[in-house]
Amino acid sequence: MENMHLQPKTIILAFLISLSFLKTTAIKTEAHALLRWRSIDIDGEGCTSSWSLVNSTGPCDWSGVRCNHAGSVISITLYDCNIYGMLRGLDFSALPNIEHLNFGSNNLYGFIPSTISVLAKLVTLDLSWNYFTGPLPLNIGNLTELNYLDFRGNQLNGTIPTQLGSCIKLSELYLEYNQFIGPIPPSLSQLKDLTKFNASVNQFSGSFPIFLLQNGTRLTYLDLSDNQFSGPIPLDVGNSTELEILELSSNSFTGQIPSSLGFLNKLYNLSLNNNFLSGEIPKQLGNMSALEFLNLNYNQLEGTFPTAISMLSSLSFIHASNNNLSGVIDPYLGQNGHLKLINLSNNSFFGELPTHICKGSALEVLQLENNQFSGPLHTCLRNCSSLFFLDLSNNYLRGSLRFFTIKPNLKVLRLSENNMFGNIPAEFGNLTALLHLALGSNHLTSKIPEELTRLRSLQVLELSNNFLSNSIPLHLCRMKYLEVLDISMNQLSGRIPSCLWSMDALKVLNLDSNKLSQRMHSIVGHMTSIQSLHLSNNKLTGDIPLFLKSGSNLTVLDLRNNILYGLVPSWIGTSLPLLRVLCLSSNRLSGKIPPELSELSFLQLIDLSHNNFTGPIPKSFGSFKSMSRRQEGNVDGWPDINFIHNYYEKYIIWDFVYEVIDWKGIEFSFTKTLLLMNGIDLSCNSLSDEIPAELMTLKGLVFLNLSGNNFIGNIPENIGNLNLLESLDLSRNTISGSIPISMTNLTFLAFLNLSYNELSGTIPIGSQLQILTAQSFIGNEGLCGTPLSKLCPGDAMSTESSSKNAHTSDKNGEERIWLFAFVCLGFISGFWLVLGVLFFNKSWNYTYFVLVDNMLQHMMKLFAI
């Protein structure tokens, strides 16, 4: 009885024991699944070092692992824990209770296994910032409990599976920074709880996925930027009134900005930049009361910037640069007191600068460059105490710099290309935070104030193209961070302070077009860092100075148009190994061209024209390494300045580094395309001997000018090798022989001058030579053929077709009779036969008419004769 009494208890006990056994089995299964995964898939164990069964009952106390109260794993978080490996070997079926899986910021790679779909309870899946590849598993739609899905920052590709629309509880979906393609599947419209969706930086295409924003959408954050979406932004976008962030930048959206965006009164970030949007900016955008950040840069927008937007109370950032916008800026722009950044550069705005932009002193960045603003600038900038970046260059602003009230925080001040006049006030020396000062291309007069040298942080000083006179202040050398000193095109005189050569940071020294006079060979010094040196168009005399030999970083050396004489030292070829541009033209240099120059393996441009060089072109010139191939436009190796590189790419060197080239007969100032240039100009010297055939191995040459010398012999037969040549001038020499046939290979040749030589024979007929004018060939007595009017012997027949006819018919008097007989016979005998057919066969009737027509014409001619 007692025994029997105990039985239920025993059963319960046994049941409990077996349950706990089952439980431990399950826990052991989970633990083993994780350990097995780590052992077969994971290289560095990272933060999983505590994962072990030796001193532990189960996985619940392992780092990153959480269990439910039954002791089963519900969460694994290995975020940023330095593990390397794959997911392939993880047995998801052994982890049935997992709700949260976070493997973000590790080094996991391989495919995302489709077995992950067995995790029926999964709520959070974060695989972000790993190296996963391949497509998303199709059965991802089985994860119907998913709320948070994060695949950002992998190398996933393929299209988004339609099945993802089955994860109907998804509220956040992050796909950015992958290589997904195709359209966003319309099935995602089933994700009614979706609040945040980021698909940016992929290769998605197709039209705007408007279905995401329809039927009571709860989406607050939509980022589709950096994809290939195209077509218009639909009007319906205005229905999704929960939107707070809408980023559509860097796609190919076209059409107008929908005015319905004005209904989005929670939207605070609207980015539509870098698309092809056109039309006017809708004034309804002024209804977006929460708007703080607006980016419309790089579109094709026109019309004015709407006043209503200027009045928005929260607006802090306005980007509308690089559009076709015009009109006057609303004077109350900035009235809200919150504006931090205004960038309206590269438009056609005109009128005076808005007067309230600095109300509340919040404004930090003001970029209005490349517009047509006029008037003074003294009132509007008065309160700009937080301003650190001011670019008003290339406008019609007028006035004296005396009225420029000093902004102590200013780091960048660009007022170049305006109508500023007067002197540079000494107070500018108080802008001690300045990194970049550009006042070039104004009408500034007087001297460079000594006080400027107090700007000890300055990296760029650009005062070119003004009327600054007097001498270069000695104390400029105190600016020890100065990378660019451009005081070209002024009226500076006197000597070059010798301390300039050894300034530690100086990369670009541009003193072009001043009145500097100095005996160059008297300069002593050590040139350490200078990469681009422009001393052209001054009155410098003497030999090429030895101190240049220390310029081992020189990339550009321009000494054009001075009064330099003597020989070109051979050490230029050996001591300046980085030289890419060497311009010594328009001096009085003489002697032979040193063959060592060909050792300059980066040299792209050599201009020795307008000097008194004698002797032959060194044969070694055929071995200029850099000129033997097409330039690829690599910027590496050209002087660059690190100055706010990321913010403002255009300041990289080309404002300060340029080179005048005699290009197709006209002088042009080259900037960026210098990267792609290969050219030799030895014109107007007294060079002699034959043009070395070795030059024809320089297949990268874009121009070659050897005019105005005493060259003899033939044009090298293989000149057709230089198939990138656009400009070739061999005029005013004594070159003889015929024009090589290979010259017809030069399909890019736009300028050819062979005039005033002793060339003879026929001008070859080819793609580019025939259409040139006679100017290219005149002054060569023996030369004949098109485009010269002088015909070549034996050419007469082909050129005058009428005379040819006359000639032929004169010759064959007999033929007339035979032909006449044939015509008559043919006409009579064939008349009925042919006429009959004519009515039925359209293609025959033409042939017949032609025949008759020809006969009639021929007969008439015969009779006439």
Added chain:
Amino acid sequence: MASSSLLISLASCLLFLAVSPALASNSEGEALCAFKSRLSDPNNVLQSWDQSLVNPCTWFHVTCDSQNRVIRLDLGNSNITGTLGPELGRLQHLQYLELYRNSFMGKIPEELGNLKNLVSMDLYENQLEGEIPKSLSKLKSLRFMRLNNNKLTGSIPRELVTLSNLKVLDFSNNDLCGTIPVDGPFSTFPPESFENNKRLNGPELLGLASYDFGC
């Protein structure tokens, strides 16, 4: 590096479509950039076409006169694929249009008739289709007109007989139809200029048949 700089230059070229005031006067550079945007350029021939430069005069394959006006476009034999666009008609001062031996497709834009200074139109050896626009008869300075080896159809516009400066003309190897004009400069062109147009029937009949006979 090269491809990234190409991307930059292409992007900046696209940006050029948004006219900025500094460049507003540079409508020719703008037109060339619009043209570039139609083209596929595997040999990177257009790499130097960069809108950020003040004018197109230092671009490769573009030639300016001393007033910075574009007078030549030399892109023959460049492995370019794409279409010709109406924007080419904005190169008001163009004298030489050398686009031969490429893979240009589509029609010859009638806007090319606006190039009133054009001396040479070399579009031969491409895949151009459609008719020869009548508007080309406005090119009164034209001396060279080579459209051979394309897929041009339709008849030869009679209006071309008014191009009195035309010295060289080649319409051979197309699919033109109708008859060949005999007036004006056409009296001097040899038969080879018209050969291999299966439906082109021969010299025009003096009043006996219409010029689009057989089209």
